Amino acid sequence: xxxxxARFQCSGEMGDFGFILHGLWxxxxxxxxxxxxxxxxxxxxxxxxxxxxxxxxxxxxxxxWAKHGSCMANRPDTYFGAARLLFNTIEFPDMARLSREPERxxxxxxxxxxxxxxxxxxxxxxxxxxxxTNAKGWLQEVHICLGKDFKPRxxxxxxxxxxxxxxxxxxxxx
Numbered sequence: 424x425x426x427x428x429a430r431f432q433c434s435g436e437m438g439d440f441g442f443i444l445h446g447l448w449x450x451x452x453x454x455x456x457x458x459x460x461x462x463x464x465x466x467x468x469x470x471x472x473x474x475x476x477x478x479x480x481x482x483x484x485x486x487x488w489a490k491h492g493s494c495m496a497n498r499p500d501t502y503f504g505a506a507r508l509l510f511n512t513i514e515f516p517d518m519a520r521l522s523r524e525p526e527r528x529x530x531x532x533x534x535x536x537x538x539x540x541x542x543x544x545x546x547x548x549x550x551x552x553x554x555x556t557n558a559k560g561w562l563q564e565v566h567i568c569l570g571k572d573f574k575p576r577x578x579x580x581x582x583x584x585x586x587x588x589x590x591x592x593x594x595x596x597x
Contacts, residue, residue, distance in 0.1 A: 442515055444477040445564065447506040448491035449571075450579065460494035470499040477503075477510055509573060514543040522593035534587035540565065551575035553584035554591065561592050 450456045466488055471481045478484055484503075492502035516539040524531045533554035541549045547567070555564040568578035578584070585591065 441518070442565070443479060444506055444510045445483070446478070446487035446491055447495070447502070447509065448487075449494055450568070452579075457494040458490045463489050463493050463499075466499055470503060473500075474503045474507065477507055505573070509569070512544075513540075513547075513567065516540060516543060518593050519595055522595050525590070525592075530590050531593070532587065533585040533589050533591055536562070536565070536591060537587070547575045548577075550577045553578045553582050554589075555583060556585045556589060556591050559592075560590060561594060 448456060448458070466481070466485050470488075471484055474484055475481070478487065488499050488502060492499060496502035496505070516536070521531060521536065521539065524535075529535075533556070534549070536554050537549040537552040540552055541547050551568050553566040553568070554562065555566065557563050566578065566582060566584075568576055568582065570576040
């Protein structure tokens with residue numbers, strides 16, 4: 424891995440992370456969501472230890488707690504407990520297999536990825552999933568939009584996403 428910032432997560436030296444949790448944050452009706460609602464201290468070591476495999480960067484964990492967790496919970500274990508519970512309920516498609524579909528003549532689009540995820544997860548409609556790619560078409564993020572009840576809901580129109588017809592590429596690793 425050439426990018427030192429991504430070495431921990433992507434080098435394979437500390438494990439093979441696959442999908443990670445970037446964060447869990449509250450949304451409102453507009454594009455501006457609540458953030459940095461109150462001052463929080465440094466995360467306790469236990470919070471980092473218990474969540475490092477979900478979001479393998481202590482800095483990202485700290486950032487998510489300060490920016491979003493401070494608006495959702497009084498304690499880090501409550502915030503990360505909810506995030507962990509929600510993340511662990513998601514089934515992910517076989518991404519290596521999906522990455523090979525274009526080689527077999529089947530275009531892999533943002534819509535196809537959303538459909539495959541919806542097929543594996545009862546109650547998760549495709550309109551509650553957005554796919555984000557970089558400028559070269561590589562998959563960067565999959566967002567799952569949830570309501571205040573933590574149930575899937577249609578993603579807001581202002582959510583940054585790749586067009587449903589955009590062809591995407593999936594990194595297979597080393």
